[in-house]
Amino acid sequence: MGQVLEKLRGREWRQRQIRKISDKVFDRIKNESGRVxxxxxxLxxxxxxVYNDINKHLPGPHFDPPLKETVRTLMLDCDINLDGxxxxEEFVKFIKLLTADTFNTVSQGLIIALVAAPTFALVTKRATEGVPGVGKVVQRLPNSVYASIVxxxxxMFQKSGQEIE
Structure with missing residues (x-):
């Protein structure tokens, strides 16, 4: 549960994730190419x-990488010393700009899944009273267990929808 709450903090979590992914990828490419x-x-x-890591490790829909023209334009904006x-540090800034919308989408999905769903579950718990067989079982479950199940x-429904697309 602590990891979930940490993810809901938002900006700091996103900054750490971006930095971690950026450093890992930068080191890998630098070691393979032999360039500084x-x-x-x-790039x-x-x-x-980076987009492969985002799609593997972060919840949400599949994100396609940007076109080469977009990358080239953004590279020119982030190249502070104009050496091409x-x-x-320029790479981290580049990745932050490139993935800003992606992380906003992920954050919105987390809010829906982790805040709205439990609230909806508790509000609708009373509606199950009249359902034969199910109503009595649901009413016996503690609120926390019922909210967790919903x-x-x-x-799971969000993930299944992503796999179909």
Whole structure:
């Protein structure tokens, strides 16, 4: 539960996740290419790796990486020293700009799954009283258990919807 609450804190969690993903990808590309900074070709490969990590590790829909033209434009905006390559700090800034919308979508999905679903469950618990067989079982469950079951069902429903698309 502590991890869930940490994710709901928002900005700090997103910044840590972006930094962790960025550092991992930057180090991997730097070690493979043998260069200190990332040129455009290395940068685009790193964008693909970042989006692969985002799709693997963060809840939410599948996110397609941006087009090469978008990456090139954003690279020029983030290249502070105008050397045509991005160093580690420029790369982190680049990734923050590139993934801002992605993390907003993930955060909205977490809020729906972890705040709205339990609230909805508790509000609708009384509605199950009249359902034969199910109503008595639901009424005997503690509120926390019932809310957890409904939240789990919502999360599973969200994930199944993502797999179909």
């Amino acid at each position: 900074n990332l040129a455009f070709e290395d 685009y490969i790193s964008v693909l790796l 390559e991005l160093d580690r 939240t789990l069902a919502v999360v």
